[in-house]
Amino acid sequence: MPQLLGISHIDLTVSDCDRSAAWWQDVMGFTLVNRVSRQTYECRSLIHPSGVAVTVMTHDGTSEGGPFDERRVGLDHLAFHITDSDELRHWVTHLDELGVHHSGIIDTGYGPTIVFRDPDNIQLECYVHPNPVDMTLTDADSPEAHQLLRGATQPAVAEVQ
Known part of the structure; x- marks a missing residue:
């Protein structure tokens, strides 16, 4: 079996990058380390002192399907x-x-x-x-x-x- 060392990072599609990045900083203790704005997407990468990395991102064309619902296929x-x-x-x-x-x-x-x-x-x-x-x-x-x-x-x- 090939080796896995752990999870490298988590990318979450969100409705507002800046709002989500601020929440991850204020509530979860992450530090903003990268901010990217491109024509079709935007993202904010954050790292926690424990080494956990989270990126929050928006994509052009993301459906407005309402708030996250764990009963849908996916996360x-x-x-x-x-x-x-x-x-x-x-x-x-x-x-x-x-x-x-x-x-x-x-x-x-x-x-x-x-x-x-x-x-x-x-x-x-x-x-x-x-x-x-x-x-x-x-x-x-x-x-x-x-x-x-x-x-x-x-x-x-x-x-x-």
């Missing part, structure tokens, strides 16, 4: 990895201070999460990955998931020579 949501529940509570306070509507801390069985939306209604999450030792799978989960979980929860065995 469902973006989830950002948060270290622990304390940091998640910090996000609740931060979002409250900025007046950003959010779900509060919820857990739907995958780990503590906060759900909120950007100015174009794109669903975002701050998510705490559960420790594999604390995870349980059901019969509905794939055999591959069971194998991965077993590998993550069993101690590594040193090879004796």
Whole structure:
């Protein structure tokens, strides 16, 4: 299998580049690093101190299909990895201070999460990955998931020579 190192960047089509770039800076802590305006598109590239890169862009001819809806084919949501529940509570306070509507801390069985939306209604999450030792799978989960979980929860065995 070819190697993947992670996600390089995320490009989001938005209704207003400047408004979205300001939101990503003010709410999410990103820094604007590039601004491009061409005849058929406009974009603003932003980078977070964690290394996550997001570009917000508009295209000529983008349909005015209304706000983002995860029930359409395409992106469902973006989830950002948060270290622990304390940091998640910090996000609740931060979002409250900025007046950003959010779900509060919820857990739907995958780990503590906060759900909120950007100015174009794109669903975002701050998510705490559960420790594999604390995870349980059901019969509905794939055999591959069971194998991965077993590998993550069993101690590594040193090879004796």
